[in-house]
Amino acid sequence: MSMIAIIGGTGVYDPSIFTSVQDKSLKTPYGDIHYTEGTYRDKTIIFLARHGKGHSIPPHLINYRANIWGLKKLGVTFIISTTAVGSLTEEFKPGDFVLTDQFLDFTKSRITTFYDGNERGVAHLDVTNPYCPELREIIMKEGLALGLQMHNGGTYVCTEGPRFETPAEIKMFSLLGGDTVGMTNVPEVNLANEAEIAYATISMITNYAAGISKTVLTHHEVLEMMDASAENLKKLIMQVIDQLDPNVVYDCHHRMSEYGGFKL
Numbered sequence: 442m443s444m445i446a447i448i449g450g451t452g453v454y455d456p457s458i459f460t461s462v463q464d465k466s467l468k469t470p471y472g473d474i475h476y477t478e479g480t481y482r483d484k485t486i487i488f489l490a491r492h493g494k495g496h497s498i499p500p501h502l503i504n505y506r507a508n509i510w511g512l513k514k515l516g517v518t519f520i521i522s523t524t525a526v527g528s529l530t531e532e533f534k535p536g537d538f539v540l541t542d543q544f545l546d547f548t549k550s551r552i553t554t555f556y557d558g559n560e561r562g563v564a565h566l567d568v569t570n571p572y573c574p575e576l577r578e579i580i581m582k583e584g585l586a587l588g589l590q591m592h593n594g595g596t597y598v599c600t601e602g603p604r605f606e607t608p609a610e611i612k613m614f615s616l617l618g619g620d621t622v623g624m625t626n627v628p629e630v631n632l633a634n635e636a637e638i639a640y641a642t643i644s645m646i647t648n649y650a651a652g653i654s655k656t657v658l659t660h661h662e663v664l665e666m667m668d669a670s671a672e673n674l675k676k677l678i679m680q681v682i683d684q685l686d687p688n689v690v691y692d693c694h695h696r697m698s699e700y701g702g703f704k705l
């Protein structure tokens with residue numbers, strides 16, 4: 442059965458929008474994953490809290506491969522992820538939603554691929570369009586219909602974390618073309634693409650980045666803003682689930698065709 446998954450980022454831990462909710466686990470070759478299965482209007486939805494229960498896993502220690510492999514094994518064909526981000530531009534204000542369409546990768550210590558030269562061999566993923574254009578279009582349409590402050594496209598700078606950035610780093614990211622900054626979207630998006638799961642992320646602006654913000658940053662501030670946006674985000678996700686047919690096949694479901702497709 443084809444399914445939709447939500448990967449909930451910082452501040453998004455609550456699968457209560459679904460009914461028949463069950464906590465479950467799955468063994469993967471990369472370690473166990475813990476997720477929640479629920480139903481929304483006859484669709485089975487998988488909810489995975491990226492940082493674990495109670496925000497216990499920092500960005501650089503998330504088992505990205507286990508999460509994505511597990512979702513693939515469960516039959517997930519679409520991932521709607523949420524990411525809390527800082528803004529590098531006046532145009533993107535706290536409370537706004539950005540449909541990220543590009544990334545700049547500044548991570549340092551993460552395993553970035555399923556194709557590490559072992560049984561799977563070596564593969565070079567095309568990332569011209571890392572975020573599924575068709576899924577982004579659905580999210581954009583539904584967000585606008587709900588009257589949310591949506592931005593269609595933005596470049597997400599992924600840092601290693603878990604610390605926030607220096608103003609000098611933010612200045613550099615901005616000069617390089619970054620619009621938002623977060624700590625988790627890479628390698629998650631790339632692994633989803635290798636696994637041929639259509640993937641998009643709804644980035645929520647929680648703060649102006651370091652040096653742009655007039656005050657120093659706190660995690661509490663990020664959580665507070667996420668709380669304020671939670672209701673809008675919930676509505677948006679519900680609408681997207683409603684409009685999305687998990688059986689539809691787009692080009693992003695065949696990203697590894699050059700390598701014979703992704704096999705579990």
Ligand code: HPA
Nearest residue numbers: 525526527622623624650
């Ligand atoms: N920097 C990095 N990650 C973040 C930020 C930020 O300013 N805000 C939310 N996640």
